[in-house]
Amino acid sequence: MWVKVDFTNIKRIISMFRGFSKISIDSKGRLAIPSRYRALVLDQALNNLVITLNPLDRSLWLYPLPEWELIEDKLTTLSDFDKQSRRTKQMMRGYANDCQLDSQGRILIPKELRGYAELSRQAVILGQGNKFEIWDEKSWEKQRDDWLESMGNESTSSSDSLRSLSL
Template sequence: MFRGANIVTLDAKGRLAMPVRYRDEILASSNGRLVVTLDVTDPCLCIYPLAEWSLIEDRLRALPSLREETRRLQRLLIGHAVDLELDGAGRVLLPPRLRSQAALDKRAALVGQLNKFQLWDEAAWDARCAEDLQRLQEPGALPDDLLDLIL
């Protein structure tokens, strides 16, 4: 289970050093193998342990292929998916095209999302957090079923 936000640095080659606290779980659950793809709703990347990504692929495969929405989702998620593997130093090499799509440069935020990570440009992450906090302070911003989860 991945949680927390970590500010990380991408090196000149686009390698991301996975924080030590996540490495054992990634090695245990997926033998160090990950899949990175676009996030279809936020300007960031999603990084899944291979075992979790396999579940996503199974669900995508089960969708009716005659629906345009299904094909669009499959094109974006599967079409941009790239296999990664932790190297001996716990790093993964992010493809230039995906780094560009998410506007990733040097400093990024690796954000645990339970079964996956989101990888944001640090400034975009800070802006989104500020926006989310502001919106959640508005009256009625959270429906009761969501509010009950945290109270």
């Protein structure tokens, strides 16, 4: 049975997830959310999370339910007649799974999503503001190194929004 929760009185989750943690995935596919985030998830998302595949990389996105509902609203506005939009909706919504922290602060990652992200026993979780990214540790290290190498490559062009970013 699906119950719609009204999050209008819960403050918007903005940039609450940041940082990097190495984590283990047990034989049942459970991973422990780093303890520094658990109270935020309980307080601001009423312990309701949504995990789905990242259609851009072989990783997963983990959203607090209020944030996911905003994403889902945006996905709804995409045209079904645009092939890329339709595929993005199919992948992100089709593989979205509701999950909650158990008493030990763990979530269960469905087998299909573990397979998609090629998750082994060692993984990393990256805070991305409104969500987490979950990567297999070795895949993350390779991707990170590839990205860092390409950032220093003079032939790689930046987007307008990146060129205007001042850090």
